[in-house]
Each structure stands twice: as C-alpha cells, then as structure tokens.
Amino acid sequence: MGDKLEKVPFSRKRRTTISGGSSLKTNSKKSGCVENNDDNNTTTHTIINKTHVEKTAQQPVTGKPAKEKGRHETLYDKLRCHRLQESLLSSASGYSNYRGILNWCVVMLVLSNARLFLENLIKYGILVDPIQVVSLFLKDPYSWPALCLILVSNVFILVALYIEKRLSVGFVSERVGFLLHFFNLSMILCFPVAVVLLVSSMTPAGGVFALAVYTILFLKLYSYKDVNKWCREIRQAKARTLARSQSFPMSHKANGDAVQAHVTYPGNLKHRDLYYFIFAPTLCYELNFPRSLKHTGRFLLRRLFEMLFFIQLLVGLIQQWMVPTIQNSMKPFQDMDYSRIIERLLKLAVPNHLIWLIFFYWFFHSSMNFVAELMQFGDREFYRDWWNSETVTYFWQNWNIPVHKWCIRHFYKPILKRGTSKWAAQTAVFLASAFFHEYLVSVPLKMFRPWAFMGMMSQIPLAWFVGRFLRGNYGNAAVWISLIIGQPIAVLMYVHDYYIMNYEETPAAGMA
C-alpha cells in the first residue's frame, strides 16, 4: 500500500516535467516573455500545456507531503534549460521592440549619405554660395518688385475691411457686398500675375514668394468674408437681441496674469483685429482665437535658432546636391535615354525628399510655432501624424492642417450642403488645390505646363488605388513612395522645360 502511494506522486511529477507546465509557471515569474504568451494565447503549445498542468493539478495528492513534492519540482526545474517559446522574429512571439533596428537604419542612412556627401564634394567642390541666394530674389539691386508687390497687398486688405464695415451697417446689400468681395478677391489673384509677367526685373524666386503671399491673402480674406457673413446671418436670426451683439470688451482674468477680450460682431471689424488674423498662422478667421498666455523666451529662441539653421541647411543642400544632379539630368532628357532618365530620377529623389522633409519641419514646426508664440496664438495644431498615413486620404487630412481646415470649412462643406456628392466635392477641392499649385509654379517661371496640376489631380486615382488594394504597412509604404518619387518627376519636368525654353539654343540660332 505504501509502495502504491509512493508511486503516484512520482508519475504525476514526470508528467508535469514532460509537459513543462510547472516550469512554465516558474519561468513566467522570471521572464515576461512566457507570461506574455499566456496572456495573449499566442501559441497553441502554451495553451495545451496550461490545460495539462491544470488537469494534473486537479488530481488528488495522495502520496508524499506537498513540501517534499515542491522540493523535487525545484530540483527538476534546476536541470531544465528549455521551455516552449517562439523565435523573436516570428509574429507569434508578440515581440515588437525594434528600437535597435531603427537605430541601425539611421546609422546606415548617415553612413551612406556621408559617402555621397564626400563624393559630391570631391566631384564638384564647394558650391554653397549665400550671395547667389540674394541674386535669386533680386536681378537689379535698385528694383525690388516682389517686396513692392507684397506691400501693395495692404490695399486689398483694407478694401475687404471697408466692404465688411459697409455690410455690417446695411449700407450695401448682401448681393452688392458679394460682388465687391468677388471683385476684390479676383484682383488678389490676377494683379500679382500681371506684375510677375510684365515686370522684367521680377525673378522666378521673387515671383514664387510674392504669389505665395497673395495666395495666402486670398484664402484668408475669403475666410474673413464668409465668417462675417455667418455672423450677420446669426445677428438677423437674433434680430430682437441686436443691441447685445454690439462690440463690448469683456475682461476675463485668466490665471491672474492675462486679460483676454471677448469680441462680438461687428466689434471685430477693426484694423487691429484684421491684421492680427493676417499675420496669425491660420487661414480660417475667427472672432475670438484661442490665445496662449505669455511668451516663453526659451521656446521662442529655440524656434528662431531652428529657423535660421534649417534655412541655411536647405539653401546649402539645394546648391550643393540638387542643382548639380538636375544639371546632370539634362543630357539623358535630350537624348531621351529612358534608363538614364530613371537613374537620374532616383538619384534626385534622395536630396529632393530630404529637402522636402527639412522644409516641412522648418515651415510647419519651427516657423509657425515661432509666429504663433510671438502672437500668442493658441492653436498650434499645424500638422498631425501624416508620416503614419496608410492611405493617401489620411495624408491629405493630416499633413497641412491650415489648408485642410480651410478646404473643409470654406469649400468642401459648403459644396456638400448644396447636395453635391462626396466624391464630386472631393474632386472639386483637389481641382482647386491643383489650380493653386500650378499658379504658384507656372506664373513665376512664365511657362505654362500642367505638371503640378496633374500631380495634384493624380492624387484622386492614387487615393482610390491605395485605399482599395493596400492596407497597413503596404499602404504606408505606397504613400511614402508616391512622395519620394512623385515630386522629383514634377521637378525634373519643370527644370527640363525651363532649360529648353531659356538656355538651349534653337537650331536656327545655332546655325546663325
């Protein structure tokens, strides 16, 4: 009888050892990995073992005392060096810490680019020349057409304010107001075009800068017109409480040290209010913008330093890396040597993409935060996590928030409200965006080619394709590829055409 009783715990222990159940429990305390498997039920082995251990544990202990059994189990555990587990790179392992691999990517990127950098220096010497940047904006030191054009834009701002003041007191009807605004906004788009095309001392870089300022002004004044109209509609709806909607500053003490004025329509129709909006880093007008409380000197200095540093870096990279690569691409284009064209395109893709990324940080983070901090503008959401985009749609919703917000508020939703389908409304937004992209490139280059327009419009079929056929990381890779490859195609097209138009001798000229 005693023998029988002694055998039972032995066989029980053996079974436990084979299944590895007790070691699983012990090890799960030691390392998080097995515990993780248990939690997630990632492996069938683990589940089977767990069940087995549980079954074994339910059997009545009829042999040696529990103390002695525990001692035996510990001894077996000490002999054991294997346990059920997956390889780290198997998806079943649940492992996700690839920080080291990411660092490796960065190291490889730096090393390979350092080689490229050295090769570039050996081949071309130092091409960076800050004086040349000035000549990009100024042909004649006594003629500053781009700056003059920007100063003239104040006229359109004042006209918009004047029209709104007249509308607010009912001096002009809504219809007349609409026509006046329409004329003013049309002039904002047409006047700089005429100046850029007719003034010979206007350089392409100066033209891009002036037109960008005018485009921003157009979007801002459009928003200003819309919001004031909405305010009038609300005022009419609350006609009986008209007196309460007159301007009166209401002071609120925030945290004891900042005073904010609450403005109501038509109290907002003042030079100070409009110019605050013109300089604020947003395209959407509001009567009461969220304001941050006070300047933080360190934050301002850091952003200023970044702005100065990254603009130098951008200029340096363009002069040293982009320009020679573009110049070397002209011959394959002339010979229509397709394999060399693709090679040049891929070569250009690297500096172009790097410059674009630096531009993104310089503009959307450093510069916009700097201006926002200076103006105590509280809404700092200038971009969202577009780099995680798994669809093209997500990218356009998140990369340029000021433009996206404007599109939604002043174009997309008003079109949808008229009963237009979503697809048609989205196409209309992309059409408008394509127009402005083309406007900013073709006019300053004085060369009308549809590459930027087509690039923007191609986003619609691309968005459909990526959304329909690609998911997760594949979708994200597709978005990155479209950004990395798409832009240099457009850049090469424009540069090639510009080169042909301006620098290449015509056959007749050559013969002469």
Ligand SMILES: CC(C)(COP(=O)(O)OP(=O)(O)OC[C@H]1O[C@@H](n2cnc3c(N)ncnc32)[C@H](O)[C@@H]1OP(=O)(O)O)[C@@H](O)C(=O)NCCC(=O)NCCS
């Ligand atoms: C076209 C575009 C505006 C579509 O934006 P989207 O976010 O995909 O559009 P959605 O259909 O998801 O809806 C957006 C908004 O409209 C609202 N909406 C959708 N259908 C609506 C309807 N029938 N009626 C009223 N509102 C509607 C949604 O509720 C949403 O509102 P919310 O922003 O308050 O949440 C966007 O892709 C875009 O901005 N494209 C151009 C970007 C661009 O050119 N940028 C230039 C950068 S250089």
